[in-house]
Amino acid sequence: MAGAPGCHEQAQRLARRLHLPLVSEAGPDMLLLRLTGKRLELCRTGDPALTGAVWVEFVRGRLDHRRRSQGGQMLLRAVGAGKYRMPLVFDATGGLGGDGFLMAAAGCRVHLFEQHPVVAAMLEDGLRRAAADPVAGTICRRIRLRAEEFNAASWRQGPDPARPLVVYLDPMFPAREKSARVKKGLQLLQLLVGTPVEPGGAGRLLEDALQTATVRVVVKRPKKGPFLGGRRPSFSLAGKTVRFDVYQQAGTGAGD
Ligand SMILES: C[S@@+](CC[C@H](N)C(=O)[O-])C[C@H]1O[C@@H](n2cnc3c(N)ncnc32)[C@H](O)[C@@H]1O
Secondary structure, three states: OEEOOOOHHHHHHHHHHHOOOOOOOOOOOOEEEEEOOOOEEEEEOOOHHHOOEEOOOOOOOHHHHHHHOHHHHHHHHHHOOOOOOOOEEEEOOOOOOHHHHHHHHOOOEEEEEOOOHHHHHHHHHHHHHHOOOHHHHHHHOOEEEEOOOOOOOHHHHOOOOOOOOEEEEOOOOOOOOOOHHHHHHHHHHHHHHOOOOOOHHHHHHHHHHHHHOOOEEEEEEEOOOOOHHHOOOOEEEEOOOEEEEEEEOOOOOOOO
């Protein structure tokens, strides 16, 4: 990791916490976490397709746009955000927090799980910056970051143990979205985190989610991708590039 001038001490502390080497000059082909005066960002040096940086952004335009987009609306329908009053949702695969923020903006209380310490540190930074914004800050107060791996025991280990109505999963799959910025974000995330090594890994995530949610589990998939763990959902909502598979718990009614 690297720190801009004026951020050296803070960068040193963060590097120690994340067990990363602190470099003063970036090499030609590095995945680099950079602390600037403004934010914590991730970039890949020397790769023309992936130049620039990604960071967690809850304040400006892009998320407003997503909130109104077809994909954003479909996510909220799949989760059933409008059906309950401030439902508790576990976003078990936090990533850069875009989906979690959308659900919080729709009134959900969101526990945002992220297993990778670097990604979790970026989320922490994004939430801290958003806290000062009157609109984003109010939304982010509904988000509780949990920098840990989600599993079937997670609901018992929270600060106020309660089972969520919904568990949302967006396991890593190759980026197909057209927007260059989304693509870059996902590509960098994929370089950092990787896709599950063990093919059964994502299927186990679904099993854990099904043991946790009281009403439904929602899984985001590429539009033509196979069902997670080969398990058929109760119903699906499909958009241009992605699909949301909804697994309704027995006895809780179906339909979006
Ligand atoms: C495709 S990204 C999620 C993108 C996210 N939906 C967004 O809007 O930015 C998948 C993320 O899930 C995380 N992840 C995967 N399995 C997890 C688990 N069991 N617990 C917590 N995080 C997990 C990965 O580290 C990665 O950051």
